[in-house]
Structure formats: structure tokens, C-alpha cells
Amino acid sequence: MKKLLSSMASAALLVACALPAYAEKTMEADIAVVGGGLSGLAAATQASQLGAKVIVLEKQAKVGGTGLFCEGVFAAESKVQKRIGINVTKDFAFKLIMDYGHWKNNGALAKHFVDRSAETIEWMDAMGIKIEYVGVGGHGGPLTWHVIAPGPDYLSGKNKHDYHCERVINVFNKYVTDHGGQVLLQTPGTDLIREGNKVVGVWAKDKSGEKIRINAKAVVMATGGFSSNKEMMKKYYPEYPDITAVGNIGKDGDGIRMGTAAGADLEGMNTVEGYRPGLPGFHPADQMIALAVQPYFWVTPRGERYTDESNIVFWPYSNNSLVRVGGVAYSIYDDATRKAAVEQGIEMPLGEWVLAGTKLVKWEDSFNKELARKRGFVFKADTIEELAKQLKMKPEVLQASVDQMNKAAESRTDELFGKPAKFLRKVATGPFYATKLTPRHLGTLGGMKVTRDNQVVDTKGEPISGLYAVGTDSGGMYGDSYDLLLGGGTAGYAINSGRFAAEHAIKYIKQ
Amino acid sequence: MFRTTFKLLFVLTLLTATVSAVHALTVGGPHATMGFKCADCHKTDAPQAGPTNEACLACHESYEKLAQKTKPKKINPADKESHANPHESHMGPINCTDCHRTHKPSELVCGQCHTFDFVPK
Numbered sequence: 302m303k304k305l306l307s308s309m310a311s312a313a314l315l316v317a318c319a320l321p322a323y324a325e326k327t328m329e330a331d332i333a334v335v336g337g338g339l340s341g342l343a344a345a346t347q348a349s350q351l352g353a354k355v356i357v358l359e360k361q362a363k364v365g366g367t368g369l370f371c372e373g374v375f376a377a378e379s380k381v382q383k384r385i386g387i388n389v390t391k392d393f394a395f396k397l398i399m400d401y402g403h404w405k406n407n408g409a410l411a412k413h414f415v416d417r418s419a420e421t422i423e424w425m426d427a428m429g430i431k432i433e434y435v436g437v438g439g440h441g442g443p444l445t446w447h448v449i450a451p452g453p454d455y456l457s458g459k460n461k462h463d464y465h466c467e468r469v470i471n472v473f474n475k476y477v478t479d480h481g482g483q484v485l486l487q488t489p490g491t492d493l494i495r496e497g498n499k500v501v502g503v504w505a506k507d508k509s510g511e512k513i514r515i516n517a518k519a520v521v522m523a524t525g526g527f528s529s530n531k532e533m534m535k536k537y538y539p540e541y542p543d544i545t546a547v548g549n550i551g552k553d554g555d556g557i558r559m560g561t562a563a564g565a566d567l568e569g570m571n572t573v574e575g576y577r578p579g580l581p582g583f584h585p586a587d588q589m590i591a592l593a594v595q596p597y598f599w600v601t602p603r604g605e606r607y608t609d610e611s612n613i614v615f616w617p618y619s620n621n622s623l624v625r626v627g628g629v630a631y632s633i634y635d636d637a638t639r640k641a642a643v644e645q646g647i648e649m650p651l652g653e654w655v656l657a658g659t660k661l662v663k664w665e666d667s668f669n670k671e672l673a674r675k676r677g678f679v680f681k682a683d684t685i686e687e688l689a690k691q692l693k694m695k696p697e698v699l700q701a702s703v704d705q706m707n708k709a710a711e712s713r714t715d716e717l718f719g720k721p722a723k724f725l726r727k728v729a730t731g732p733f734y735a736t737k738l739t740p741r742h743l744g745t746l747g748g749m750k751v752t753r754d755n756q757v758v759d760t761k762g763e764p765i766s767g768l769y770a771v772g773t774d775s776g777g778m779y780g781d782s783y784d785l786l787l788g789g790g791t792a793g794y795a796i797n798s799g800r801f802a803a804e805h806a807i808k809y810i811k812q
Numbered sequence: 813m814f815r816t817t818f819k820l821l822f823v824l825t826l827l828t829a830t831v832s833a834v835h836a837l838t839v840g841g842p843h844a845t846m847g848f849k850c851a852d853c854h855k856t857d858a859p860q861a862g863p864t865n866e867a868c869l870a871c872h873e874s875y876e877k878l879a880q881k882t883k884p885k886k887i888n889p890a891d892k893e894s895h896a897n898p899h900e901s902h903m904g905p906i907n908c909t910d911c912h913r914t915h916k917p918s919e920l921v922c923g924q925c926h927t928f929d930f931v932p933k
């Protein structure tokens with residue numbers, strides 16, 4: 302036996318020598334995490350805490366991924382909610398999630414997420430991640446969005462980004478590296494390594510192109526979905542594949558590709574995190590966009606209203622209505638509306654980006670600069686007829702829509718879509734302004750099918766040993782639309798699912 | 813000082829430049845007229861991929877120094893985007909070649925999501 306082994310070893314050596322001199326490095330870990338974003342770093346932190354040796358692979362030059370942009374995370378029955386007297390029970394939250402998804406979602410996973418959410422807030426608190434306040438997903442909704450407070454580096458002025466989810470990223474990243482973990486930047490994972498039916502590691506490529514073999518007892522896929530992958534977007538979001546992705550680049554669907562090659566089943570692939578409409582090339586807090594998405598008068602390229610504009614409160618709805626009319630609309634407002642927004646402030650907040658009541662003093666600069674660029678994004682005219690011509694609409698169609706809007710504003714009833722009266726405004730005082738609106742999203746939501754502990758399953762529902770998918774690499778949390786009824790769901794799920802995978806993987810390794 | 817060192821370097825490079833085999837790729841961009849050999853940027857005579865940041869920074873010092881030079885002239889406190897600096901951003905120390913190109917036109921990687929006035933050479 303020994304002899305056989307040693308002759309096998311020398312055979313392997315021979316093969317190794319016969320191969321061309323590809324530089325190839327080997328590293329060892331208990332758990333390899335592919336993707337150093339919110340869910341991946343949560344998994345790495347939890348695994349390190351439980352004593353595992355962790356290697357995190359990150360494609361970009363910096364950790365954080367989409368987790369650099371979010372602000373708050375979901376929890377139900379957290380200490381802070383109880384203290385303020387916010388009554389959002391776990392049962393209520395679970396039922397709301399499942400009903401919103403028409404029970405197309407993975408109930409076991411959603412329940413696990415809701416049930417552990419409050420404890421996860423405590424877990425973060427113990428590491429110095431504090432909650433600033435608890436807010437909503439959409440205005441007036443249940444209070445579940447636990448907005449992350451500024452950290453010490455923000456307060457001392459050392460790092461103006463040590464705030465919101467980036468605070469979470471900073472703490473997790475430091476925890477992992479302080480506890481013997483390694484975070485490799487600009488080193489994407491490329492392929493899983495399998496032995497029989499088990500996943501036993503992952504190949505990576507460092508920035509000089511050198512291949513690294515990472516032997517690991519379990520691999521956690523956390524590459525953040527596929528919003529940057531044009532082919533996949535065409536396949537899974539055919540309604541509007543060119544939808545603008547707000548956030549970060551390089552989410553190329555690598556995790557889903559690698560998982561599928563290892564037999565993973567997929568679910569929920571057609572659901573994206575539909576966001577407020579806007580324009581490519583503009584910051585989410587841009588004031589020209591902030592005025593354009595006030596819920597007043599939006600028309601299709603034919604010049605007809607197509608929705609209750611105020612459904613932007615729950616922006617997935619706003620995205621759905623825009624996508625169904627082809628993905629292009631124009632928000633038109635008159636000078637009286639412009640003046641009110643600039644001098645008195647806006648009615649509809651844009652989350653944390655632009656608060657209600659903000660006076661849009663930068664509107665003029667932003668609008669006029671864009672007008673001068675002549676990209677067909679913004680328009681200005683003294684009459685509705687002239688504006689219609691610029692927008693290539695039939696003037697009589699647009700005029701009829703304007704007349705109907707003005708009538709609705711006077712009678713305080715919107716016969717077409719039943720929009721609340723307070724958002725019924727006239728389009729009457731020239732000059733008139735138009736801003737093009739196109740669909741935007743914050744990321745894809747479908748991915749590998751998982752158990753309640755985020756083990757990846759194959760098409761027969763059998764868990765694939767050693768493989769986990771977390772955050773937006775895993776599907777199952779959503780039905781056909783992004784759920785904003787409970788604020789903080791995606792970031793909250795990213796963190797919680799990372800923890801579940803780590804906990805389960807540790808048990809699996811010890812078996 | 814910086815520029816004179818570069819001029820020296822430039823002359824040295826010209827002197828040591830040998831007439832090598834014809835390459836399919838030509839050197840464009842800001843270095844077009846400097847007589848650089850492939851290896852000046854690629855550290856190899858038979859490149860497979862774009863140069864590393866280390867290779868560019870061998871002549872251009874550091875990201876920090878570059879960020880000093882491209883700091884925005886005026887910052888409007890009300891406008892978060894007026895802080896924008898191509899060499900210091902939320903994207904981290906990304907590859908120089910994400911923006912600065914040699915064999916094809918340069919392109920600002922930030923342009924996918926922002927509309928900034930600066931353009932890379």
C-alpha cells in the first residue's frame with residue numbers, strides 16, 4: 302500500500318515536471334469564500350469566529366462590493382425596535398415576505414432569515430457596529446430598516462466612509478484579517494475543484510495572471526449575482542436587459558457559472574432589484590433626477606400617462622410599470638413645480654439620498670449642464686407643443702394628457718390611476734421641462750437554489766457537499782419582484798445568509 | 813524635478829532602444845513619441861496581458877502622488893461628486909489600464925455611472 306502510494310506520488314511528480322513551467326501556487330484553508338462583499342465578509346467573519354482558517358477571494362481592488370452602497374439592514378423584534386416600541390413581529394414579517402412573493406419563495410430560508418435577524422443585529426453590535434435609527438423600506442411602511450451608525454473613523458474624520466454598510470464592511474474585513482484570515486484583492490475565483498460529488502476547493506487567478514489552487518473543506522459563493530453580465534441579463538431579464546446597474550462593476554455571474562458547473566440548480570433568476578428610474582451616468586442623489594422622479598406627470602414616448610407616479614414610494618413597482626411600457630418615459634414638469642422644488646423643497650424623499658423638504662438648489666446647474674450636452678436626456682420648451690416636437694410626440698396626444706392632468710389637479714381626483722390627491726399637480730406655467738427616465742436596478746436577485754442553511758442543492762434537491770451560496774448568488778428570497786415592504790431585506794439577507802453558511806460549513810467540516 | 817528625471821529617463825530609453833522585430837501593436841497615447849519598447853511597460857518582450865500598476869508606477873511614483881496632482885480644484889460641500897478624484901475613489905487602487913490605454917483609446921471607467929469633466933490621456 303505504502304509502495305503504491307509512493308509510486309503514485311512519483312508519477313504525479315513526473316507529470317508535474319512534464320508540464321510547462323506554469324507558475325502555480327497552492328494555498329490551504331478550511332473555508333474559501335469567493336467574493337469579499339457584504340455576504341462573503343459576513344461568512345468569513347462568522348467562520349473566523351468559530352475558529353476556521355479562511356481565505357477570501359475578491360475580484361476588485363477593494364473589498365465591499367455592493368455592500369459599499371447600502372445603508373441599513375432588516376431585523377424583526379430587535380432590541381432597539383422593542384425599546385422604541387416598534388411592533389414588527391417575526392410572524393408578521395415572515396408572512397408579509399411570503400405573501401408578497403406569492404409563496405414562490407423558499408419559505409424555510411425566509412423563516413430562518415427572519416428568525417435570526419434580531420440576533421444578527423446583536424452579533425454586529427458586539428463587534429462595534431451600532432444602529433443609528435430604524436426606518437422604513439417605502440415611506441409609511443413597517444419600521445425594519447436598521448440604519449448603521451457612523452463608526453469611530455468617521456467621527457474622527459479619518460475615513461468619511463466609515464458609515465452605513467461600509468462601516469460593516471470595514472469591521473468585518475478587519476475582523477477576518479486580525480484573526481488569521483487572508484483577503485486576496487484583485488484575485489477572482491475562476492473554477493471549483495471537485496472530488497467525486499464533493500467541492501474541495503477553488504481555483505483563483507491573481508492580478509499578474511498566476512493561477513492559485515486553494516484547497517478548502519468548504520467553499521462559499523458570494524460573488525454578488527450577474528448584473529454586469531450582458532449575456533445573462535439578456536437571457537434572464539429579456540424585458541429590459543440594458544437596465545442600468547447602480548453600484549459596482551464586475552458582477553459577472555462567476556459564482557452562478559461555477560456553481561452550475563458543479564450541478565447547482567437555480568431559482569428566481571428573472572427577478573432584479575428594480576430601483577427608482579433615472580439615467581445612466583447620474584449619481585443616485587443627483588438633484589436633476591431628484592426633481593424628475595417627483596411623482597407628478599410621467600408619460601410614455603407617445604405622450605400618455607402610464608402609471609400612478611407615486612408608486613415610486615415602493616420603487617420596484619415604479620420599475621415594473623416602466624419596464625412594461627418598454628422602458629422609456631419622460632417626466633414633465635412646469636416652471637411652478639420647478640420653483641416649488643427649488644425654493645420650498647421636495648415632497649417625495651429619495652431614501653437617505655435626498656430627504657423630503659430638501660431644496661433643490663443644485664437643480665439648475667445639473668439640468669443646464671445636461672441640456673448643453675445634448676444627449677437627448679433633458680429638454681426645455683416654452684410651450685407644450687414645442688416640447689412635444691422635441692420629444693418626437695404628437696403634440697395633440699401630449700396636450701390631451703396635459704389637459705387631463707390639469708383637470709385631475711383641479712378636481713382632486715385622478716380618473717386614470719387613482720393617484721393620491723396631494724401628488725396631483727398642474728403642468729401649466731411655462732417653460733416646461735422634460736427628463737428622460739429609464740429603468741435602473743441595484744442588482745440581480747436570482748441564483749443558486751439553497752437549503753435553509755444556504756447549502757447549494759442540485760436539480761434533485763440534494764445538497765452538494767462543501768458548496769454554499771449566499772447573498773445575491775443565492776435565489777429563493779423573492780417571488781417575481783423585489784420586496785421593499787420590509788426595508789433592509791437584501792443587505793440583511795446577505796449578512797444573515799453568510800452567517801448560516803459559515804455555521805453549517807463548520808459543522809460539516811467537523812463531521 | 814519630476815519632469816527632468818523623466819526627460820533623463822526618456823533619453824536613456826531612446827539610447828538603449830534597439831530596432832526589434834515588427835510588432836502588431838503600436839504604442840499610442842501619451843507615450844507614443846517616446847520610443848518605448850514593449851518591455852518598458854510590460855516587463856516582458858512577449859506580453860500577454862496589460863501592464864501591472866507596479867510597472868506604470870515604476871515611472872509614475874504612487875497612487876497617492878497621482879491623487880495629489882489630480883485633486884479637484886474646487887469642492888462644493890453640498891455636492892458629494894465634486895470630491896471626485898480619478899486616482900482616489902470608492903473603487904480602490906484599480907488598474908491604471910482601466911482608464912489609461914496604449915493600444916486603444918483611453919476611457920474613464922467611472923463614466924459608466926457618473927458624468928465627470930476629467931478625461932484620461
Ligand SMILES: Cc1cc2nc3c(=O)[nH]c(=O)nc-3n(C[C@H](O)[C@H](O)[C@H](O)COP(=O)(O)OP(=O)(O)OC[C@H]3O[C@@H](n4cnc5c(N)ncnc54)[C@H](O)[C@@H]3O)c2cc1C
Nearest residue numbers: 336338339340366367368371372490525772773789791792
Ligand atoms: C445604491 C445601493 C443602495 C442599497 N441600499 C440597500 C439598503 O439600504 N438595504 C438593503 O437591504 N440593501 C441595499 N442594497 C442592496 C445590497 O447592498 C446588496 O443586496 C448586498 O450588498 C448584496 O451582497 P452580496 O454579498 O450578495 O454582493 P456584493 O456585496 O456585491 O459582493 C459581491 C462581491 O464579489 C466580488 N466578486 C465578483 N465576482 C468575483 C469572483 N469571480 N471572485 C471573487 N470575487 C468576486 C465582487 O467584486 C463583490 O465585492 C443597496 C444596493 C445599492 C446598489
